[in-house]
Amino acid sequence: MRNQTSPRGRLRMIALAAGAVLALAGCSAGSLGSSGGGGGGVNLTWVLDSNASTMKAAESVAAAFKAQNPDITVDLESRPSGSEGDNIVKTRLATGDMPDLFLYNSGSLFQAIGPVQNLVPVTDEPWVGTLEENFKRVVTADGNVFGAPFGSQMTGAILYNKRIYAELGLQIPKTWSEFMANNAAVKAAGRVPVIQTYGDTYTSQLFVLGDFHNVAASEPDFAERYTAGQAKFATSPAALKGWQHLEELHDLGYYNEDFPTAKMEEGMRKLGDGEGVHYPMLTNGITTLAVASPEGAKDIGIFPIPGDDPAKNGLTVWSPSAVYIPKTTEGAQLDAAKKLQAFIASPAGCAAYAQGVRPNGPFAVDGCELPDDVLPAVRDFQSFVDASAFSPALEFLSPIKGPALEQITVEVGSGIRPAADGAALYDEDVRKQALQLGLPGWD
Template identity: 25%
Template sequence: MKRLLLIITIMTVILAGCSGQNNNDPATKGNENVDKQEQVKLTFAVNEQPQLPIEFWEIPVKKFMESHPNVTIEIVSQPSSNISSRDHLKTLLATGKFPDVMVMTSPGDFINSGSLLAFDEADLDYIADTSVGKFEGKNYVVPYKKQVGGVFYNKDMFEEMGLQEPENWEEFIALNEAIKAKGTTPISLGVKDGWPQLITMSLLLSTDLLTDDPDWGKKRNAGEVAFADDNVVKVAEKYKKLTQSFTDESRSSISYTQMIEAFYNEQTAMYIMGSWTQADDIRLEHDFEVGFFPMPNDNDANTIPVWLNEGLAISADTKHPEVAKAFVEFFVTDPEWAAQFLQSEMLFPVTKEEVEYDKSDLRMEIEEKMKGYKQVENFYDMTGDAALLPGLQSFFDKMTVRMATDPNIDVKKELELMDKEWEKANNNLNR
């Protein structure tokens, strides 16, 4: 049944994306900034993923070009699935092929080289909160979605085992112990791809560190705190215990796809991930209900980490900045396309205007629970002046793999190494 719903959803998106426009279509915004006689060509670098193929990104591009007949937009994507959009953009910049508009997740890698265009406040009057993600008071990325992170679990399995959602860290550990005692792997995790494990560490840092000190990232970049401080070491020890004690021993050889499939095949009771995985709940066949709860900290489970780091950016060297801005605004505000885009992964809107779309039961459950949560940024993808310095995300990736797989690892020494990496990155910025 869920596969049928997914097929219907995809067909609805594609057909709607190809439908004609109405007279009030926001795609026409920006026409006043474009000389109708001038032929304009833009390149648009996207983040192609299995759930977001090129055909999906083509929908807004085609619709925008229909209302701007003198504009041509060429889509550029990663050459292979094992290259991230961030690394692809670095290559394009180095080879003189930096796109006019791009999906951006790590602006800090590009701002200091002067590669991105800064938006004026007036450019972003459609965004609900423009204070998020500012670098030295300026916006370089227009967010197009909000995502949340937490623990997804098998409600039927919990009920059979007499388990409840935990309300603090102690209860969460006891929950894992109880599931393990029943002969089931508590948490589905695979580190083969080098990134799923960082979600767990990042959520722990968000709920333990940023709940009490939301400015911790800014303080680190100002040299006022360190990664090897006791409160961060404590979180790393939690991460090591969680990943090494309650996940499959073969986690090193398990891919992201395999870890998700293990959960939906009922080989595990939980997995820790961002809300984009709701697409898997629709895509993968299963006959149990999936639930969600936040990553608990020592005192409660009332903090929800959110991602606001991903959006659209514009090259500082684009020959057509006004057209590029018009396309960005259309992408984020067009009601029809915004609904399709958000529905693809059951995302949360970031615009002043609410975006309505058909939501799954899981999506509605998360939305309802969020009303009582404190929202903090996801640690790994902190934005603006709090963002990890260029290069530190790559170190974090490798460090969290080591912490999840090496039983003899000294987490404090690892964090001391990360402080040294920060010093290198900071020195590079200040040259």
């Protein structure tokens, strides 16, 4: 679920005198200042994906770091997102051509870049003890920690319009039956119960992926058995329910009429304007919400995709990406890179990130606080994290995620393919990937 790519090679120089204050958001590619560190300074290159929000946050972090470390200059180098960016990262690591630091995924994709062979472990760094435990686990390989979290956590859940809930006298549902009763009331009131935006196919996956907290609550060993080829979506009653939810909501006519072609931005506008009341989505879309419906965004909250047991109600959470140091970084460059990594994983680093981009969820570092101006949905997300009412997404517990998931969920959510058939087809997609990965138990 990644953004489309943009041309690579864009280089942004962050080189500010200590204490200087610049408006970085409007800067173009090229030099943004002079080093101010003298002839003995260190120049670091930090590679990130070319997403505008990522670059803006990195600019803010690099500027704050420069203010504290005037002898270290940080250059930001962009790379494409998506599969093209993945290939660039793997190639540069394999050829020893990766610059001093780089931003990349945590979880299963992190495991695929050979962390033990290619990255500098940071297990003994003091800041590692402040990391949120789930994040620490998804940047660990062979008993060593390798990454510092960059940005906030996100969840796949139900964004909902609080204003419409108040008008209709609805309560936040904690079970699927309560959620369906709310949907019936919303439709009776002449509004769209559930927004879907299959024009952006990745958004079709949320009822399956975001339901994993409920799967884990029902089958705590599902991820382990799934990785071993023993648990399947089509044969696990708990894992099948996400597929059944897609089918049920479609068959009841609860989706917006333009769901086959609508894009995520339009879905956010519908939600903020109250045209639709529920939107299963990742919280990284909150940034789009704030643009698509600036006033309506203040009315939007979040609750977990409901399961069967109200006592086990909780969110499915995605860990942030991480900043890693390749083993080819040595000497003074390595010392400086470790300083930047430590700064990123500190309250000061989190604050600098939030000055560049408003967070869409809690940070994964103890002591990092959300700024006062985050939207209500982000505060709702934080409350579940504070209550430990959440589970990691499946892709952070298993290396397997079939590439055809979003196409299959579009078919099920569009009424083209029954839920059971969709789940079985995805199981076959997963089997092919597991065989490619050479995982045991899949012969």
